[in-house]
Amino acid sequence: MTTNQAPLLLVEDNDDDVLLTRRALEKGRILNELVVARDGVEAIERLHAPGAPTFGLVLLDLKLPRLDGFEVLERIRREPRTRLLPVVILTSSKEEEDIVRGYALGTNSYVRKPVDFDQFVEAVRQLGLYWLVLNEAPPTTHFRTTP
Amino acid sequence: MVPSLVSEETDVNALSPPPIGLPPSREVARPLALPLGGDLALGRAGIACAAAAGLQALGGVVVLGWALDSALMTRLVPGLPPMAPSTAIAFILAGVALCAQTHAGGRRATAWLLDGAALGLMAIGGVAFAGYLLGRDAGLDRMLFGLAGAPGGPFIPARMAPATAANFWLLGAAIGLRGRALAHPLVDALVVLAATVSLVTLLSYGYVVAGSDLLYWLDPVALPTALGFLLLAVGLLATHPPGCKLMQVSLGDGVGGRAFRRLAPSVMLVPALIGWGRTYTYEGGVLAGHHGVALTAALTTLLLITIVWWTSAQLDEVDEVRRERDAELVKRDAELRGVRAVLDTVFARAAEAIAVLDSSHRILGFNAAFVAAVERFIGPTPVIGASLVDLAAAAPETLKYAVPSLERALAGESFLVVRHLTDLSGEAAVIELTYGPTVDPDGTIIGTVQIIRDVTERVRAEEALQRLNAELERRVEERTASLTAATREMETFTYSVSHDLRQPLRALDGFSQALLEDYAPALDATGKDYLARLRAAAQKMGALIDALLVLSRATRTEMDIQRLDLSAMGAELVAEHRRIDPERQVAVRIAPDLAANGDPRLVRALLQNLIANAWKYTSHRPDAHIELGATVRDGERWFFVRDDGAGFDMAYVDKLFKPFQRLHGADEFTGLGIGLATVQRIVARHGGAVRAEGVPGQGATFWFTLPAPEPQGDPS
Numbered sequence: 087m088t089t090n091q092a093p094l095l096l097v098e099d100n101d102d103d104v105l106l107t108r109r110a111l112e113k114g115r116i117l118n119e120l121v122v123a124r125d126g127v128e129a130i131e132r133l134h135a136p137g138a139p140t141f142g143l144v145l146l147d148l149k150l151p152r153l154d155g156f157e158v159l160e161r162i163r164r165e166p167r168t169r170l171l172p173v174v175i176l177t178s179s180k181e182e183e184d185i186v187r188g189y190a191l192g193t194n195s196y197v198r199k200p201v202d203f204d205q206f207v208e209a210v211r212q213l214g215l216y217w218l219v220l221n222e223a224p225p226t227t228h229f230r231t232t233p
Numbered sequence: 234m235v236p237s238l239v240s241e242e243t244d245v246n247a248l249s250p251p252p253i254g255l256p257p258s259r260e261v262a263r264p265l266a267l268p269l270g271g272d273l274a275l276g277r278a279g280i281a282c283a284a285a286a287g288l289q290a291l292g293g294v295v296v297l298g299w300a301l302d303s304a305l306m307t308r309l310v311p312g313l314p315p316m317a318p319s320t321a322i323a324f325i326l327a328g329v330a331l332c333a334q335t336h337a338g339g340r341r342a343t344a345w346l347l348d349g350a351a352l353g354l355m356a357i358g359g360v361a362f363a364g365y366l367l368g369r370d371a372g373l374d375r376m377l378f379g380l381a382g383a384p385g386g387p388f389i390p391a392r393m394a395p396a397t398a399a400n401f402w403l404l405g406a407a408i409g410l411r412g413r414a415l416a417h418p419l420v421d422a423l424v425v426l427a428a429t430v431s432l433v434t435l436l437s438y439g440y441v442v443a444g445s446d447l448l449y450w451l452d453p454v455a456l457p458t459a460l461g462f463l464l465l466a467v468g469l470l471a472t473h474p475p476g477c478k479l480m481q482v483s484l485g486d487g488v489g490g491r492a493f494r495r496l497a498p499s500v501m502l503v504p505a506l507i508g509w510g511r512t513y514t515y516e517g518g519v520l521a522g523h524h525g526v527a528l529t530a531a532l533t534t535l536l537l538i539t540i541v542w543w544t545s546a547q548l549d550e551v552d553e554v555r556r557e558r559d560a561e562l563v564k565r566d567a568e569l570r571g572v573r574a575v576l577d578t579v580f581a582r583a584a585e586a587i588a589v590l591d592s593s594h595r596i597l598g599f600n601a602a603f604v605a606a607v608e609r610f611i612g613p614t615p616v617i618g619a620s621l622v623d624l625a626a627a628a629p630e631t632l633k634y635a636v637p638s639l640e641r642a643l644a645g646e647s648f649l650v651v652r653h654l655t656d657l658s659g660e661a662a663v664i665e666l667t668y669g670p671t672v673d674p675d676g677t678i679i680g681t682v683q684i685i686r687d688v689t690e691r692v693r694a695e696e697a698l699q700r701l702n703a704e705l706e707r708r709v710e711e712r713t714a715s716l717t718a719a720t721r722e723m724e725t726f727t728y729s730v731s732h733d734l735r736q737p738l739r740a741l742d743g744f745s746q747a748l749l750e751d752y753a754p755a756l757d758a759t760g761k762d763y764l765a766r767l768r769a770a771a772q773k774m775g776a777l778i779d780a781l782l783v784l785s786r787a788t789r790t791e792m793d794i795q796r797l798d799l800s801a802m803g804a805e806l807v808a809e810h811r812r813i814d815p816e817r818q819v820a821v822r823i824a825p826d827l828a829a830n831g832d833p834r835l836v837r838a839l840l841q842n843l844i845a846n847a848w849k850y851t852s853h854r855p856d857a858h859i860e861l862g863a864t865v866r867d868g869e870r871w872f873f874v875r876d877d878g879a880g881f882d883m884a885y886v887d888k889l890f891k892p893f894q895r896l897h898g899a900d901e902f903t904g905l906g907i908g909l910a911t912v913q914r915i916v917a918r919h920g921g922a923v924r925a926e927g928v929p930g931q932g933a934t935f936w937f938t939l940p941a942p943e944p945q946g947d948p949s
Contacts, residue, residue: 100736102736102737102739103736105743106739106740106744149733177732178733178739180782199739200739200775201735201742203739203747204746206739206743
């Protein structure tokens with residue numbers, strides 16, 4: 087089994103959460119490069135800018151300045167390059183409405199951030215294990231637009 | 234000031250009560266049944282016609298008899314004297330006159346015919362009578378049939394008897410006098426006299442067997458002639474115009490007439506029979522002389538007194554019936570008076586102004602309220618007999634609608650009219666006018682009734698009510714709008730809570746853990762303990778926030794009511810607990826077929842809370858029991874979850890369902906104190922009730938009700 091070495095994109099505006107997520111990833115032995123976008127607009131830029139790297143996974147918060155998480159997800163799915171990119175919504179909300187809307191817009195998973203850090207570590211570790219190790223990512227050629 | 238018609242709205246035919254009239258009497262007065270019989274089958278005309286036909290037949294037979302020389306036809310009984318031809322012709326003439334009288338009363342030609350017949354009869358009688366007086370036969374009969382007096386007899390055969398002549402004279406006079414004023418008693422007297430003569434003759438013939446010489450005193454009246462006179466007398470009496478006392482009484486429908494018709498035959502027959510009997514005994518010499526006369530008189534008295542007694546008894550019976558009926562009438566009259574008095578009171582005291590009018594709108598009656606209404610709106614004081622149209626003329630606007638309304642009522646219509654008026658003092662008023670016809674007992678419309686009701690207050694109240702309703706509706710709309718806004722705010726708030734409050738908690742917990750991991754050497758045991766407490770507090774607050782969200786969701790989510798299987802739901806929840814907590818030994822009993830109507834997610838949350846509680850509070854027992862079931866109490870179905878766990882003190886039962894209230898210390902049983910509050914809200918949202926029973930150390934039972942499900946098998 088090979089580990090997908092593509093970088094991860096964390097879309098998160100809160101510094102504490104960025105720090106904790108980074109720590110949880112380390113503790114879960116997910117050593118891929120972590121790119122952080124502080125708001126929705128930045129996330130889209132990171133993903134769709136010319137020459138942007140192909141990400142292995144997007145961890146997406148919902149409550150974001152400027153563009154919120156749903157809008158970011160919508161644009162990811164609309165753009166052919168990122169149409170098939172695995173996206174996991176990682177949020178505090180457990181509202182049914184949010185869950186349904188997330189799946190309707192094409193999220194691959196919906197994970198609620200637990201308060202208990204141990205549980206958070208466990209959740210992030212499992213996410214990494216699943217999406218970067220167990221899961222076969224779509225072929226990278228499909229991400230690229232024809233020149 | 235003249236009252237003005239502000240507005241007018243007419244509600245045509247809004248009501249249609251039966252026409253106003255007298256109430257129907259309780260029973261139709263039954264006809265007075267008299268025990269006296271003797272109903273007259275033939276009318277007067279029938280009797281007269283029969284008499285006229287009889288006379289013509291009799292006269293015709295006799296004339297024919299003379300022509301054929303038949304002794305039977307001229308004498309009826311051979312050996313007796315015959316009817317003279319002139320007599321027969323006179324009878325035919327009288328029959329024609331009688332017939333004419335019956336069929337055409339009072340016409341000129343008839344009058345002449347009657348007068349002619351009268352004169353003819355008198356002439357025939359006069360000529361024959363004159364012959365006797367002068368001792369010479371006028372020869373009328375011989376002229377007619379060429380008869381010669383048969384020699385050897387005491388009288389000239391076929392000559393009109395003197396009594397016959399006298400009778401024709403009497404009856405001719407009666408016919409001539411009839412129809413002439415003031416002659417009625419005289420006519421009756423003449424006819425009765427003639428009838429008496431023929432009666433004497435008939436009786437004489439009856440007694441001739443016993444021997445009587447009266448018949449031979451003069452030329453005898455023939456038997457058919459006597460019969461003819463009787464017929465003529467009856468016919469004349471029958472055709473006599475009203476005014477003839479004799480016929481009025483004898484043919485009348487009254488008790489008198491009936492009594493007469495009952496008595497007359499016997500009174501006529503009894504003396505005749507007694508006379509015959511006396512004659513017979515005299516002739517036979519059985520009771521001659523004074524004894525015979527005395528016996529005859531006594532017998533007559535006895536028979537007549539018997540008849541009189543019988544008649545009196547009958548009259549008494551009639552009288553009795555009449556008296557009963559009179560008493561009944563008096564009683565009914567008293568009752569009617571009583572009803573009338575009540576109606577009068579109602580009429581007088583009625584708050585409605587009532588006026589009863591005749592067919593030309595004249596006032597027949599009114600009550601005090603009517604006087605007040607007329608004075609208020611028109612001015613003059615109404616009086617009985619005055620025309621309502623004249624009264625209304627003082628206010629032209631009133632007049633304009635009063636007359637058409639009254640005419641409509643006279644045409645039989647009952648209806649209600651509402652009018653907005655201003656009274657003489659300038660105050661606005663709304664009145665309701667009811668018009669309707671009044672009828673007599675036959676149902677004929679004889680006038681109208683007008684009822685005026687002041688409905689100003691009612692109309693005002695209705696208007697006020699409408700305004701109030703509109704205001705209320707507006708307020709409800711406002712409240713609904715503000716409630717909707719509040720709910721939206723609440724949702725936004727909840728959303729923020731779920732997101733924003735949890736984030737700092739995560740930081741607290743996460744960095745505390747980071748400290749514990751990365752800086753463990755720098756911390757002593759107390760420092761590590763503090764950090765552990767920090768983490769525990771943060772995690773508890775996270776749980777509290779989650780519980781609050783569940784609680785608020787129980788209140789605000791929209792419900793999708795459907796039929797639920799509580800038994801299956803409970804079994805699933807228990808299975809989940811067993812999976813999470815496999816080492817617990819809990820005996821669970823779930824009653825089958827527990828069904829209710831409710832929102833599946835909310836009811837699931839409700840059961841989850843109760844079962845989780847039971848699971849939790851029995852954790853100290855090695856062999857716990859939990860039961861889910863239902864019983865009917867006070868006609869209502871109560872579901873329950875029972876356990877034999879820690880229980881609780883009933884003194885604190887009120888606190889049980891309040892959020893964040895706990896009856897057990899956290900060291901004993903962990904918990905947030907939000908589960909039962911959620912249960913209570915879910916049950917309340919379903920319109921149900923919740924109760925709890927507990928004994929410390931022995932267990933607790935939680936009861937709740939939910940809407941009953943529709944019966945199974947309903948296709949919809």
